Amino acid sequence: xxxxxxxxxxxxxxxxxxxxxxxxxxxxxxxxxxxxxxxxxxxxxxxxxxxxxxxxxxxxxxxxxxxxxxxxxxxxxxxxxxxxxxxxxxxxxxxxxxxxxxxxxxxxxx
Amino acid sequence: xxxxxxxxxxxxxxxxxxxxxxxxxxxxxxxxxxxxxxxxxxxxxxxxxxxxxxxxxxxxxxxxxxxxxxxxxxxxxxxxxxxxxxxxxxxxxxxxxxxxxxxxxxxxxxxxx
Numbered sequence: 110x111x112x113x114x115x116x117x118x119x120x121x122x123x124x125x126x127x128x129x130x131x132x133x134x135x136x137x138x139x140x141x142x143x144x145x146x147x148x149x150x151x152x153x154x155x156x157x158x159x160x161x162x163x164x165x166x167x168x169x170x171x172x173x174x175x176x177x178x179x180x181x182x183x184x185x186x187x188x189x190x191x192x193x194x195x196x197x198x199x200x201x202x203x204x205x206x207x208x209x210x211x212x213x214x215x216x217x218x219x
Numbered sequence: 220x221x222x223x224x225x226x227x228x229x230x231x232x233x234x235x236x237x238x239x240x241x242x243x244x245x246x247x248x249x250x251x252x253x254x255x256x257x258x259x260x261x262x263x264x265x266x267x268x269x270x271x272x273x274x275x276x277x278x279x280x281x282x283x284x285x286x287x288x289x290x291x292x293x294x295x296x297x298x299x300x301x302x303x304x305x306x307x308x309x310x311x312x313x314x315x316x317x318x319x320x321x322x323x324x325x326x327x328x329x330x331x332x
Contacts, residue, residue, distance in 0.1 A: 141318050141319070143320060143321075145323075151325075152310060152324060152326050153262075153310070153312075154323070155321075199262060201321075203317070203318050204318065205318075207264060207267075207317070207318075209262045209264070211261045211262075212261055212262065
């Protein structure tokens with residue numbers, strides 16, 4: 110069964126700092142990749158997705174992610190975070206099996 | 220355009236009682252997923268359906284849990300009997316095809332005393 114690893118459990122940044130959250134998966138075949146965000150007390154919402162094509166995908170709210178097939182990675186980035194980005198971020202890998210990562214809690218200090 | 224609808228939003232019950240959580244997926248979506256989220260275990264996939272048929276229920280923790288999808292617009296997750304360790308937020312999600320992006324409902328916060 111495939112697995113999804115999010116290496117950072119809790120990241121604390123100041124506003125305007127750059128963000129990169131790691132996501133690695135174990136499945137070697139074709140996968141669909143997603144990043145979801147969960148704001149405090151809310152449900153998961155889709156940030157961005159990758160199915161095929163350009164490995165650099167743009168999402169909502171200035172987020173982007175890069176699919177690097179050779180590294181089995183799909184890291185999430187944002188050049189300048191805001192206090193409102195404080196949330197939990199989940200990477201998900203879906204093929205015939207589906208797995209969510211354990212999540213990374215991001216705290217942005219004003 | 221309504222998203223995924225879950226009810227109730229909050230449920231407080233006593234140990235041993237039966238609990239039924241309900242979900243209405245987005246119209247036109249043919250895949251439905253039930254998840255459980257806790258601080259200790261994170262987000263866990265319990266079961267998912269394709270075209271109303273259960274495909275993978277390997278995440279259902281034990282026989283006390285059961286899920287049904289009698290039609291394309293309704294699903295239930297039942298816990299009988301409930302235990303305090305079942306306390307969690309239960310999310311339902313739907314998608315058009317099980318490999319596409321999932322749309323999550325607001326969740327049901329279950330507290331078993």
